[in-house]
């Protein structure tokens with residue numbers, strides 16, 4: 430009985446993790462075969478090193494919803510090849526809610542994602 434519950438919880442967690450903005454199936458990862466003698470610890474910072482694009486990840490979009498108080502903004506954004514996104518409408522979180530204070534629904538904006546990993550966090554957004 431308990432095993433079933435745990436399995437279900439695990440699947441739910443997995444599903445939640447996948448929900449965030451992944452219209453396409455993940456590209457097959459070519460895991461570097463573990464080299465001998467090198468223990469693989471949780472090296473989160475380097476995990477995606479080969480797939481993280483150099484430089485800031487920027488894109489353009491239009492604001493379809495905004496909540497400056499909580500730092501939430503929904504953008505109808507164009508394709509962002511750096512993170513394998515097609516154009517879509519989705520919610521982002523502003524790294525600092527103050528970034529949103531002069532923006533409103535309908536504004537065309539350019540914005541910058543925090544990173545290829547933390548891609549639903551916006552570190553910069555400005556009217557075009």
Ligand SMILES: [Cu+2]
Pocket residue numbers: 450506514517518519
């Ligand atoms: Cu998206």
